[in-house]
Amino acid sequence: MSKFELTQENYYSSEASQHYMSVSLFKDFMKCEAYALAKMKGEWKEEETTALLVGNYVHSYFESKEAHQKFLDTKGKKMVTKQGNLRSDYRRADVMIKALEQQSRFTGLYGPGQKEAIVTGNIYGYPWKGKIDSLSLENLYFCDLKTVDDIHKKHWREDSRQYENFIADRGYFMQMAVYSELIEQTFNAECQPFMFAVSKQDPPDKLAIKFTSDRSLMRMQDAMRMIEENQEHIQGVIRGEEEPIRCNRCAYCRATKMIDLPVDACDIEIF
Template identity: 50%
Template sequence: MTEKTQKTYSKIKLTSSNYYSNEANWQYQSVSIFKNFMKCEAAALAELKGEWQPERDQTPLLVGNYLHSYFESKEAHQDFLNEHGTEILAQAGKNKGKPKKDYQVGDAMIKSLADDETFVNLYQGQKEVIVKGQIDGINWMGKLDCFPDNHKYFADLKTTQDLHKKYWLSDQSRYGTFIEAYDYPIQMAVYQELIRQQYGAEATPLIVAVTKQDPPDKAIISIEQPILDFWLEQVKEMQGHIQAVKNGEAVPTHCGHCDYCRATKKLTGVVDMQTLLIS
């Protein structure tokens, strides 16, 4: 059973310029913030409040944005190049002025998709479309990579190491795909629901995955509707407590293992060595 939360309506008008802002993240729930709370409520809340900034390698994110901007529009890609030129191009050495290795991989991924007729035909329509709605009274927002005019599907670009790499899913005690490991079914389920509310359409989510291998591998991947339905119900079950934590109405739990938990940990006494095996 979820905790009772107040139904509030957001006043901010979402745009491409404020979608990733802290203000938007306070007024709307998003999949990325939601997944952060799933991992560690204490760390997610501290980051949202500006009290904690985790150290992250920004290169994978930037390479992903490099890929996304290319297929968004020529203008969007040029804007990205203008803003991140120093990160993209080597600034010294024999390769000065040339793209760094990670962006050479990005170029290979772009070429792999751009030269593929099936992808080109699929990836037609509006790009970076903001969708919003309410799930059981809680405000949600999302951004669609590609949304065709017929609203029959939406496509989401993902980069990954290897399409066939197996990931250990500790909560299920089994191996799974990268799609399960990164909780992409949650994103697809939420976006499908927001499209249903905003457009009255039953859109099928399609993940367009391209790998960082040389040469890249690629696939268009669907997720069975019962899985999407399951995760939408899970979101409904979990979101009340998460919203209560965001609102200061519930105390956040600590996962005990992340950077934030280790950095803020206080010794409380002696523990039995067997407890070290409990994850």
Template identity: 55%
Template sequence: MELTQNNYYAHETDYHYLSFSLYKDFMKCEAAALAKLKEDWQPTSNPTPLLVGNYVHSTFESEQAHEKWLNRSELGDKTNRELMMTKPTKKDPDGHLRAEFKLADEMIKTLKDDDLFNFVYQPGDGEKEVIVTGKMDGIQWKGKIDSLNLERGYFVDLKTVDDIHKKHWIADESRWGNFIESRGYVMQMAIYKELIKQTFGVDCQPYMFAVSKQTPPDKMAFDFQGDAIFQMEEAIQQIKENQGNIIEVMTGEEKPKYCGKCEYCRSTKKLNGFIHATEIDFD
């Protein structure tokens, strides 16, 4: 199945290509991921953080892409431009830009004013939102690169975060870590690096810029050298060990496992017995 900018995020393509986000969903809870994939269930979430992130990303893609995003309807009947505005009132009949998007403008400005960001992310010989595909042990994968510079041999991912220095609990390892560790971004960079190499035959170095949703916004630039090199290798190996089971669940060969704690599991939970009061699981 050919991937395009129009169908990349469609659930139909997810049955042909695994992706970082789909992999993460299945590793959290197979039952919830499958229900979401089949469009039988959608998680309850605040759409504003996603809109803010897309607003920032589209700004740095191109003026045309940003304008197209503003006029697109991602959530319901209203355009993204309309969702960014407050509800009209008698005193303010046209509404005004919501506080979250005023802050997004500050985030954009702090990046635009930064020489390193402009040199790395914005060069004229780079491409934005590049679709890449490839296979890992025979299974198709897809990815979309925020900024790809094949001539200079690197790619860049842009992240919006609440606080770059905030600590996050990593349940699988029972420890505190940073946002890159907790969100699995080392694995994401490893996937993109592999797919770029398969698509274009170029071994590219990954970089990341993060900008925070604070006033004033914070920003940092990250490479994936040192220990991250070995972590990326381990991430690819982990994917190869787990992806077969994900495909079997997606195709109905295996029944999905329920984590028992997520939103989907709570909403479908049926009591089937008692456990000892001293044996409650906790994170």
């Protein structure tokens, strides 16, 4: 096991991701290895998107008063207009927060758990880390909170050649499977996953989601198998033993691309 000690302060650091695989890093590698490697090494920085900030805004509110204040102190400047008013995205985030707060199923399940619980474990031979939004070891469940454009939007998936919901599209079956596994390894407790989704629509939609059907369990197993099948190569790339594959489409690939020999007009790839 890795000697690096994970803390709330260093959890998202580049050093932490060099010691521990995580769901988001793995998903980055599945998207584009060249991009994921550069991002992991801190050679490629992404702009913080408004979507990410809105998500963190809502999360920190339900974590604690202190966490929310700390978030406002560090990111506050990005959130206000020149006139000093809260930007509309964050005013909407406040409405999303209120929409959840009024729901007893949300406050009853999400409220009591330990927030931002760090878990680690070994998955198919490598150390992994995870951060649980709300973990209730007493009642053997955990919750993850998601902010989403539209809970019921359909997403076309080229790999499965069908429309999928946001859970499948965003790799949340993998996230829930990995988190369940890491909680079990860290605390020796089998916890049931729940997800709460709140939409950015006006007014916000909201939904509690469970993962208990055979179909959901199968999707989670499939996701674990995908990790098993791809992890050796990804770790080889991280160790520098294998070449990272470029997707040639993402922002990183476009930015670092050099014009090569001419491609025939009929051979331009379409995706």
